[in-house]
Structure formats: structure tokens, C-alpha cells
Amino acid sequence: MNVFGKVEKNINDLVENNVYWAACATSEELQKAREGQLTIKFFDKEIPAEWLKDIKGKKVLCLAGAGGLQAPLLACAGAEVTVLDLSEKMLEKDRAVAEKEHLNIRIEKGNMCDLSRFAGGSFDYILNPSSLMYVPDVRPVFKECYRVLKTGGTFIMMAPSPVNYLCDFVNDENGGYYKAVNRMPYCSSDFDEMNDWVEYGHTMEDYIGGQIECGFVINGYVECQLEDITELHFLTRAVKIK
Numbered sequence: 001m002n003v004f005g006k007v008e009k010n011i012n013d014l015v016e017n018n019v020y021w022a023a024c025a026t027s028e029e030l031q032k033a034r035e036g037q038l039t040i041k042f043f044d045k046e047i048p049a050e051w052l053k054d055i056k057g058k059k060v061l062c063l064a065g066a067g068g069l070q071a072p073l074l075a076c077a078g079a080e081v082t083v084l085d086l087s088e089k090m091l092e093k094d095r096a097v098a099e100k101e102h103l104n105i106r107i108e109k110g111n112m113c114d115l116s117r118f119a120g121g122s123f124d125y126i127l128n129p130s131s132l133m134y135v136p137d138v139r140p141v142f143k144e145c146y147r148v149l150k151t152g153g154t155f156i157m158m159a160p161s162p163v164n165y166l167c168d169f170v171n172d173e174n175g176g177y178y179k180a181v182n183r184m185p186y187c188s189s190d191f192d193e194m195n196d197w198v199e200y201g202h203t204m205e206d207y208i209g210g211q212i213e214c215g216f217v218i219n220g221y222v223e224c225q226l227e228d229i230t231e232l233h234f235l236t237r238a239v240k241i242k
């Protein structure tokens with residue numbers, strides 16, 4: 001099985017086991033988005049409301065963003081939404097919410113590394129929830145995002161910082177500690193070829209430098225530190241200026 005086949009299987013298994021990030025938007029959250037109060041969570045923070053304030057009527061690609069959460073919220077806020085994701089189980093959630101809430105969402109199964117089904121300049125916004133840790137190379141994804149955005153379009157992405165992958169946990173009689181042992185870039189299968197879990201710790205050079213190299217201008221950055229000190233996530237906003 002190739003990398004993407006493994007990722008798809010892993011995600012589908014997690015969805016079947018009710019992983020927390022596969023929870024759909026609630027009716028209350030959807031109603032608030034309809035009333036002009038769109039809130040898209042970024043762990044215990046939110047995507048700054050300012051970044052999405054003109055979303056009504058805009059063409060939005062929810063990239064690797066299935067699960068019945070972001071796409072329905074954006075549709076309720078008046079955006080014209082396409083969601084593309086590798087996992088059929090995650091897409092089923094968008095289908096179910098769209099049907100229940102009478103939302104018109106274009107739902108596509110596909111790989112974020114290949115956006116050739118979309119013409120250049122198709123979207124005003126791309127929203128990419130945390131998912132780039134499942135692709136071996138982020139740079140081709142950024143190039144494709146740049147191509148399918150209109151000039152003036154906005155690319156918002158969330159990802160785990162490399163610090164998430166630096167350390168291994170060492171058990172000892174005092175309860176254990178983290179030890180920094182891994183160099184970036186990191187790939188889980190370098191350490192456990194027998195295990196089918198595939199995850200990549202990309203460098204900030206790839207995440208930030210990769211967007212800049214495509215021509216994006218990054219004009220927004222937020223971090224979220226979770227309780228575990230190695231769990232640091234970041235969010236960037238980038239604009240295609242020409």
C-alpha cells in the first residue's frame with residue numbers, strides 16, 4: 001500500500017473510533033454562522049474572525065478539511081464551499097450534515113497533492129485544517145494552492161510545529177521525561193517500518209519558506225500551545241498578491 005492508501009485507512013479507522021477531530025459542527029454553531037457569527041476553532045483558540053469577515057458569497061476550498069465541521073460552518077456563513085478529502089468516512093460526515101441542514105456543498109474525494117481537477121484561479125479562499133503532517137512534501141501542495149487561488153485569494157493553513165516530533169518520552173521511576181532525539185524532517189516510518197501509521201514532521205523552512213517560495217505573502221500567524229508542552233500548533237494566513 002502506498003503512503004496515501006495507508007493514511008486513508010488510518011484516518012478511516014480513527015473516524016470509526018470516534019476520534020475527537022471528526023466531531024461535526026453542532027446545530028447551535030451552524031445557526032450562529034447563519035446569523036453572521038462564524039467561529040472556526042483552532043484547538044482552544046479560533047481563526048481570527050477578521051480573517052473570514054468577508055466570506056459570504058466567496059468560493060472556498062476546504063482542503064483536507066472533511067468531517068462535517070468547517071465546510072458546513074462556511075456554507076452556513078454564505079460561502080460557496082467545496083470540500084476535498086482523502087477519507088470517505090470523513091466526507092460521509094459532510095454529506096450527512098449537508099443533507100440534514102439543507103446545505104449546498106460540493107463534496108469531492110481526492111488527494112490534496114493533486115488539485116488538477118480545479119482550474120487555475122477557482123477559489124477566493126482555501127482553508128486547510130491540520131493535515132499536512134500526512135503528506136511527504138508540503139511544497140507541491142502549496143504550489144497547487146497558489147495555482148487554484150484567484151489573485152488576491154487567501155490561503156489559511158493549520159499544522160503541528162516541528163517541536164511535536166523532536167522528543168521521545170522516556171519512562172523512569174520519577175514519572176518520565178521528554179528527551180529531544182529526532183532531527184527534522186521526521187517521518188514516523190523511519191523508526192517503525194512494521195507500523196502502518198504514517199506521519200511527517202516538516203521543518204518550518206518547508207512550511208513558511210515553501211509558501212513564500214510560491215509567491216504567497218504571509219500576513220497572519222497564530223500559535224496554540226496545548227497542555228502537553230510538545231504539542232504546539234500554528235496557523236498562517238497567506239495572500240496571493242499577483
Ligand SMILES: C[S@@+](CC[C@H](N)C(=O)[O-])C[C@H]1O[C@@H](n2cnc3c(N)ncnc32)[C@H](O)[C@@H]1O
Nearest residue numbers: 011064066067085086087090111112129131134
Ligand atoms: C486531522 S483531520 C482535519 C480535519 C478536521 N475537520 C479538523 O477539524 O481538524 C485531517 C484530514 O486530512 C485528510 N487528509 C490527510 N491526507 C490527505 C491528503 N493527502 N489529501 C486529502 N486529504 C487528506 C484526512 O482524511 C482528514 O480528514
